[in-house]
Every structure is written in structure tokens, then in C-alpha cells.
Amino acid sequence: MEKISEINKKENSISLKLKVRNTSKMAEISCPHFDSAYKKGLMGMSCRIRENRRIEIAPSGKEVVDYTRCGYLNLDSHPKVLAAAKASMDEIQSVHFSVARTRLSAEPLARLEYTLAKLFDVNGIVVFPTVAAANMGALPLLSAGLFTDGEKPLIVFDRFAHVTLQYHIPVLREETEVIVIDHNDLDHLERLCQRGRKVAYVGDGAYSMGGVAPVRELRALQEKYGLFVYLDDAHGISVVGNHGEGFVRSLLDGLDERTIIAASLGKGYGAAGGLLMLGSKEIENSIRRYAPTYGFSCAPNMAAVGAALASAEIHTTSELHKLQHSLRNNMKFFDSLIPTETSGSDLPIRIVRIGNEFDAIAKGEYLLLQGHYTSVVFFPTVPRGQAALRIAISAAHNPADILDLSLMLKSSELNPSIQGTTSTAEFDA
Numbered sequence: 001m002e003k004i005s006e007i008n009k010k011e012n013s014i015s016l017k018l019k020v021r022n023t024s025k026m027a028e029i030s031c032p033h034f035d036s037a038y039k040k041g042l043m044g045m046s047c048r049i050r051e052n053r054r055i056e057i058a059p060s061g062k063e064v065v066d067y068t069r070c071g072y073l074n075l076d077s078h079p080k081v082l083a084a085a086k087a088s089m090d091e092i093q094s095v096h097f098s099v100a101r102t103r104l105s106a107e108p109l110a111r112l113e114y115t116l117a118k119l120f121d122v123n124g125i126v127v128f129p130t131v132a133a134a135n136m137g138a139l140p141l142l143s144a145g146l147f148t149d150g151e152k153p154l155i156v157f158d159r160f161a162h163v164t165l166q167y168h169i170p171v172l173r174e175e176t177e178v179i180v181i182d183h184n185d186l187d188h189l190e191r192l193c194q195r196g197r198k199v200a201y202v203g204d205g206a207y208s209m210g211g212v213a214p215v216r217e218l219r220a221l222q223e224k225y226g227l228f229v230y231l232d233d234a235h236g237i238s239v240v241g242n243h244g245e246g247f248v249r250s251l252l253d254g255l256d257e258r259t260i261i262a263a264s265l266g267k268g269y270g271a272a273g274g275l276l277m278l279g280s281k282e283i284e285n286s287i288r289r290y291a292p293t294y295g296f297s298c299a300p301n302m303a304a305v306g307a308a309l310a311s312a313e314i315h316t317t318s319e320l321h322k323l324q325h326s327l328r329n330n331m332k333f334f335d336s337l338i339p340t341e342t343s344g345s346d347l348p349i350r351i352v353r354i355g356n357e358f359d360a361i362a363k364g365e366y367l368l369l370q371g372h373y374t375s376v377v378f379f380p381t382v383p384r385g386q387a388a389l390r391i392a393i394s395a396a397h398n399p400a401d402i403l404d405l406s407l408m409l410k411s412s413e414l415n416p417s418i419q420g421t422t423s424t425a426e427f428d429a
Contacts, residue, residue, distance in 0.1 A: 026380050033357045033378045033387075040365045042376050049077070053396045055373065064373045065401045067391040072239050072348045073323040074396035075270020081310045085271075088306020095301055102288070102295045108305045115312045120245040122255045122277045124284035127308075128293060129300050131234050131264050131274030132164040137291030138260060138276055139168045139230070142200055143175035146286045147260070148228055151198045152176040158203030159183050160211070162232055165202055186217050193225035205233030205248035205261065209382060209390065210342035210351045212236075215251040222258050230260045238268030239327060240346060244315045247347065255279035265300070268348075271307035273300035326395035333399050334391075337406035352389040352409070360387035370408045372401075 037043045047055040047066075053074075055066045075081055088108055089095055097106040109127065116125040128134040145152040155178045157166060172178050181188045184203075193199050201221075205213050213231055221227045236247030248261050255261070257280035265273035278284045288294055299305070314320055327348060334350060335343040342351050354360035357378040364376035367389075378387040393402075 029384065030379050033361065036358065036361050037364075037376055037378075040361060040368075042361065042364050042368065051396075052398045052401070053394055057373075062371075064368060064371045065397070065405070066373050067393070067397075067405075068373060068375045069394075070235065070267040070392050071270060071396075072268040072327055072392065072394050073270060073320075074394055075238070075268070075311050075314065075323070076266070077396070078270060078311070078314065080314065081270055081307045084310030085303040085307040088302045088309070091306075092302045095303070096298065097302060098298055100295055101297075101299055105299060106302065106305070108302070108309065109299050112305055112308050112312070115309065116275060119243050119312055119315055120249055120277055121243075122249070122261075123280055124278040126276045126278065126284060126287050126291075126294065127265070127300060127305075128274045128276070129297065129304075131232065131262055133293040133297065134262050134274040134276050135164050135232065136168065137293035138262070138287060139165070139202070140171055140175070140292070141286055141290055142202075142228070142230060142260075143172040143178075145176075146290065147257075147283050148198050148200065153198040153200040153228060154179070154192060155200045155202060156181055156189060156192060158201070158213075160207055160209070161203045162208055162234075165204075165232055183211075184214055186214060186221070189227075190221060190225075193221060193227055198226065198228070200228035200230060202230045203232075204235075205231040205246065206236035206347045206349075208235055208349065209377070209388075210345065210347075210349050212247060212345075212347065215248050219252065222256075226258065228258045230262070232262040234262065234264040234267055234274075235349065236268075236347060237263040238270070238311075238315070238320075239324060239348060244269070244320055244324075249277060257283060265304070265308050265311075269308070270311045272304035273308060323395045327393065330395065330397050330399065330402065331393050334393055334402050334406075337403065338409060348393040350391040350393060352391065354387050354389065355385060357385075357387040360389065364389060367405070367408055370404075370411075372405045372408060 046058045048058060050056055050063060053066050054063055056063050091108065092106050113125045113127055128137065141147060143152065143155055152175055155172055155176060157178065157180045159180050160183045169178050189201060201218065203213050218229050222229060231248050233246045233248045238244035240247045241250035246263055255277055259279050261277040263275050263277065265271045265275060276287065331348055340350050340352050342349060354363060360376050360378060364374055367374055375390040377390045382388060
């Protein structure tokens, strides 16, 4: 009994973690780091796009290799995608079909949802202007029990779930109990399932700071306890799967009524917008009738819809596999030169952990001066004291640039003016 009591205490303490959003304290802690990053030109810049994932920083005109954008397959620059974006506006004669979707949808949008459902082999697809809007539409319905036979579930968030998921916790708590558990803590999740109440788990499929969800293990809990699973696979779409169906969908034989996958039509997919992959018509009907960002918002603009249709066509051809192959080759080459905590992942995010926030900013500034623009990430994106360089690899990166980046990382470790907490050995090939 004493052991069970301790478990309950732990679970109750975790459930209290996000009851109050202390935004003012978050801003107070992070403000000096943001000030420094902006001052050093690491944030808030504008640029012009060049080839081979290079950008020209305005107004200085300095050209650097960009490792911040998430266009992993370079489809966002594909000639067919760009041409289709323009053609779609000619077809509809409108930039933005500004009407509630419960009333009207422009025909290309209906065609896109049908095409994506076939492409990813799911019962239904609902498209939104962004992934954040998709999550904002679906999660309140989950908390209300609309996806779980009328029973309001206990909603369990992964501690590292993206902010566009966790942001909704206060709203969800108006309907049902919500707790947060440690990252990928399946033991804790199973204990919650064993209590007999309906449980819904919310997390990322491919996490934006590296790492993935234990998809097959979650499916086993679904089969054993009826767990409902909601995963945001924004960073997994297109880069994984025979038809680019993403990390999560590629690991599942099918999508049933106890699973929802959110994904991006930007990032690897190369267009713009977000979507929900759905396993039942009943859930699809609920979303189309009651999701606030569906009924009281609008669809993606017509250029985005046209681009998404063109990308879907590319996803059915061997060109997708060639792009995925090029991406994998660049990831393997990067890993051979720059071992990191995310080395060997099939997903294109690499994290070079620094630790101290100002050390990470200094290292990012040094790399920028040497022609390599990486994302310096710090609290609240990551926990305090775990600042890092976040590097997004793409199929369009030139291997010569990746080699030069590795040399600059090693050089920064040997340069006493660049303060960093990671030893030089970490970057040895």
C-alpha cells in the first residue's frame, strides 16, 4: 500500500505542473537570452532565398547556409509545386476563399482532402490553415468525449509535447482531468490505463527537438486497454513512408477510431497548412461540425491548396523516394562528421547540446560569421540549462557545406573566445 501511495503522490504532483501558466516568469527568465540572440543577428532576420539551402541576409547581403527551415525534401522550392500554387488562384479567381467551411468549400480543397486520404490510406482527412489550428479544433472535442463514446477521458500529455498541443491544457481542464507525465513514460501511462477510466494520450510523433513517440508500444496499450492516441507528426510527414505518410502512419497497419494523427502540409510536405488523419467517419463528422477552427475559420489559401495538390502528385512517384534517399545520405554524412544525441535518427533534426544559454548564443554567432546559420534554442523551447544548436538537414544541402559546418564546429571548440561546454571529442568523426 505504501508503494501505491507514493505512486499516487507522484502522479498528483505531476498533474499540478501545468495548472497555472506563469508567462510573466517565463518572459523574465528568457528575456536576456532573447535580447542577446536578437542583438547578435541570430533571430528576427529577413532574407532572400538562394539555391542549395542558402539564404542572403538582408540588408547586409551576407550569404549563409541555412539549417533552420524545415523544408526537409526541398519540395517547398519544387517548380511543380510553385507553378501549381499560381495556377490554383487562376482556377478559383480568389486568393482566399473567405467563408465558413460548414457552408462552402472551394472544389480544389475537397479534391485535396480526398487525394490525401487515398495517399495516406486513411478513412478521412480534414485540412486546416495550420497544424496549430488543427490541434485547436480537435483537442477540445477530445476532452468533451466526442471521440470516446461520450465518456470524457483522462487526458495524459507527454511532458515534451509541442507547445501547440500543451497550450490548450487550461481549456481542456474545463471539461475533464488533464495530467502531464514524463517523456515517453509508458509505465506511468499503463498504470493510469489500469484504473479503468478511459484514457487519451497526447504527444508528438516526431519531436521538434529530436526523438520520437513509441508508436508500436502505444498501439499495444490501445489493444489492451482501449487507449485513445493523439499524435502530432508535423516533422515526420513526407520524410518517412512509401508515400510520405509520415513516421507514425508508416508504423501502423491501419488507422482506427482510437487514433488521430495531426500533420503538416508545410515542412517536409512542401506546401502550407495542416491536417488531421482520421480513422472513422464519426470522428470526421464531429470535427466538421463542432471544431471551432473549422466552422468559424477558413481553409488554407488557394495557393497553398494548389501547392498541396502538386506535392501529393509528387508523393505518388519515384521522385519522392529519390528525395528521401538524398535526405538520408545527407543525414548519414552529417552523423559521420558530427555525432550528436540524435545521431542515427531517420528524422532530419539534429541537436548539438551546449548547456549554458549564453554559450550556445556565442557558438551560434560564431557559426553565422563563418557562413552557417543554425537555430540557437534555449528556455522556454528547452529546459533551462539545456540550450543547444538545432540543425535541420535537408535533401538540398550540399555535402561540402555540411563538411565545412563540421570543421567550424570543431574550430569553435578550439577557439578560446568561443565559450562552450561540449568537449571537442564530441565532434570528432
